[in-house]
Amino acid sequence: IWAKNSSDQVHLLNQFICKYDIINLKTIDEAIKFVSRIKINELSNPYEIDIINAIENGWANSNESAILLMSILTSISKQAFGFCGYSYGKPRIFVLLNENDCDCLIDPITGIKYNLKDPLTPFTKIGFVFDCDNIWFNLQKNDTPWQIDIDFLKENEWKSFKTNNSINVIKELKFVKDESYQIELSNEIKFKVVRLVEDFRKTTPTRWNRFLSQTLENIIAASNDSYSKFQVELKSDKVFSKVLESHTWIGFMKQFNFSNTDEIIEYISLLDIYDSFAKFDIHHDFIVSVFTFTYTQNISSIWIILGALKPNK
Known part of the structure; x- marks a missing residue:
């Protein structure tokens, strides 16, 4: 059967x-x-x-x-x-x-x-x-x-x-790419993660570095959903390389197969990265970058980068 x-x-x-x-x-x-x-x-x-x-x-x-x-x-x-x-x-x-x-x-x-x-x-x-x-x-x-x-x-x-295949029933399915959906999904996850970090550091406010976050999103976009290509693009990016000359980067990157945003946020909230954030002072920026590769409205690949920049002494 x-x-x-x-x-x-x-x-x-x-x-x-x-x-x-x-x-x-x-x-x-x-x-x-x-x-x-x-x-x-x-x-x-x-x-x-x-x-x-x-x-x-x-x-x-x-x-x-x-x-x-x-x-x-x-x-x-x-x-x-x-x-x-x-x-x-x-x-x-x-x-x-x-x-x-x-x-x-x-x-x-x-x-x-x-x-x-x-x-x-x-x-x-x-x-x-x-x-x-x-x-x-x-x-x-x-x-x-x-x-x-x-x-x-x-x-x-x-x-x-x-076999004697006689199946002829074909259903109409909503199975299309939608760039607006891709942007909405990325923004929803991004701002949830930002609030997560800000709530965690209420007693020690820190700044979300939007410029570097956007820079990393551009690098992810150029990778075409390939981690090996992302590594190459990251090493060759002049903006991010310049930042690393004066700062230490602490963080992680995670790629998810999308199910729902709450599951992703719950996963991030349990990560050990918060031990590192807890030691940072007010001068340390944090980075949250999210990019979605939408294959269809039902199947997406979510890239999330969460980290902090510590100025070198």
């Missing part, structure tokens, strides 16, 4: 993507990054798969994320398969993809790629493989990914179960 439902969901989503052209992604890496930004609902039943509902809510279980990644890769003419089995004792679907003549497994939650033959892959057992048209059950003695033969034409190793 799980196998049939998974295959049907890929078939349904492929129709949806083709009909409405909802996701403007061109490469494998763009597709992986997009899916890994979806908030994972750890409490949901991994055997219950409703990918359209997951897109509407911006939440998904791990297996729904895998199906979404498969469908997007298929829409950009990449042959992808659902690799179903277990990872750390839990039922999981990884995505099997041949890239540069190398078979790799993609974890849709983290976006990490593993060589299929790597014995250190977190995927430990393989039960069946599927795409939008067929399901193949593993008949081989070995069920570890690095030991199996993935030639599905070998009938003594794989049992083919041709």
Whole structure:
């Protein structure tokens, strides 16, 4: 039942993507990054798969994320398969993809790629493989990914179960980019964090350095939601480099998969950064920078930088 439902969901989503052209992604890496930004609902039943509902809510279980990644890769003419089995004792679907003549497994939650033959892959057992048209059950003695033969034409190793997909119901979904939503969400989080810091330091007022906060937001924007590119942009930024010549920077950066602002604020309120803020005096500025990469109105990537500048003596 799980196998049939998974295959049907890929078939349904492929129709949806083709009909409405909802996701403007061109490469494998763009597709992986997009899916890994979806908030994972750890409490949901991994055997219950409703990918359209997951897109509407911006939440998904791990297996729904895998199906979404498969469908997007298929829409950009990449042959992808659902690799179903277990990872750390839990039922999981990884995505099997041949890239540069190398078979790799993609974890849709983290976006990490593993060589299929790597014995250190977190995927430990393989039960069946599927795409939008067929399901193949593993008949081989070995069920570890690095030991199996993935030639599905070998009938003594794989049992083919041709599916009969007849799903034609496609829902209209609100699945568009909205720059005004992106700005509103960033500002909402930013001012909540600022109030959080100001409330914490009522007895020792401090100043929010808006100029440097905006400078960091510009650097985040130039990173295109890539942490490695952000590091490069940060090191090469002349304004921030000049500040660091006379100040010590203490702080942190966190990237969230968006669920709701209250959850983000609660997380920040529990951070050890407040131990550092408590030691600062009135002359120390604090920085709060927030930038939102909005893939759709339901799926966003939130970047937050919170820190303080201590003048060098």
